[in-house]
Amino acid sequence: MDINKGKQKLELIKGLILIAKISIASGVSWELAKMLGSKHPYLAPLTVILSIQETIQHSAVYAFYRIIGTLFGIATTIFIIKHLEVNGWTIGLLLTIGMVLPVVLRLHKTIIHQITLTILLVFVFVHKTTYYVSNRIRDTIIGALVAIIVHIIIVPPNYVKEARRTLTQFGIDLGQLFEKVAYWVNNNCTFVEGENLIDDTTNLLQELHQVEKELRKAEKSLRLNPFGRNKKQQLKQNEQFLFQLKHGYTYISGVLTTFND
Structure with a gap:
């Protein structure tokens, strides 16, 4: 809220x-x-x-x-x-x-x-x-x-902060998915819960696409922006963070599919 x-x-x-x-x-x-x-x-x-x-x-x-x-x-x-x-x-x-x-x-x-x-x-x-x-x-x-x-x-557009907020939320949701999958595996991989986790994984993929879109928007907002130089390093860090999170998503998605089979 x-x-x-x-x-x-x-x-x-x-x-x-x-x-x-x-x-x-x-x-x-x-x-x-x-x-x-x-x-x-x-x-x-x-x-x-x-x-x-x-x-x-x-x-x-x-x-x-x-x-x-x-x-x-x-x-x-x-x-x-x-x-x-x-x-x-x-x-x-x-x-x-x-x-x-x-x-x-x-x-x-x-x-x-x-x-x-x-x-x-x-x-x-x-x-x-x-x-x-x-x-x-x-x-x-x-x-x-x-x-x-x-x-x-007058307050040139800068969407780095918004991109970081979206990225952070994606990281939190990904961490929660890891916890849910771990709990599911430790409780005998029930079929119904497995289907729910697959739905969560699909929703998280859409969230990942939104994060990528926000980062592209943030990168464009820094072009021709004379006051955005100090934000470029933050944007680079965000991109590196996203790179790690994408590997995490790929891993948990593969694990979930394997245990579900």
Whole structure:
């Protein structure tokens, strides 16, 4: 119960931090875009909202994809846009043309989504204002940079502690499984209890996969994180601990199968 309350409290704190990051970055990017002469400053905070992801690396990758998709979408649209009227058929045609090459080149789906979004908005707004294209490029870059900088400066994501907590719980559960199997062997390996232990082993395997997932997430959270260097040693220790626990799981699983047979 205490563990669940701790997790809920931690998730609440992380949610509040995320809200603060998005709010601050959105306000800063809006004012910065406006200061640089943008007539559509909302494009900068829009990029901020989309770009702030789970880790700094994810945010940087998404921001990069958004910028590339924006440039590609503008390049696809700008040369033929003035010769077409705004209606459903021309929009559909432009979207088809803009997505064919990225799909053929097998670009990331995020880039393809940004291309289609850019084509749609540029096609609609450029007929109403001539400076939308330059505003979109500049404000997208502003929003991307501000999002990453704020993500780094204000409590950068670090999931090493959460990974350690999950790993520790797995170690405790594995130890309890060893005790149960030992008790079962000393009491003549009853069939019903053996089946229950097999179920416990299966559940523990799922828990092991979750631990591995958490460690990968923790490792990614330290990339591009200038304050995460001292956590890398802890992460390495966690990985070594997991390596030992995996050997323990393999051993007890084999022993259980042998005695059950």
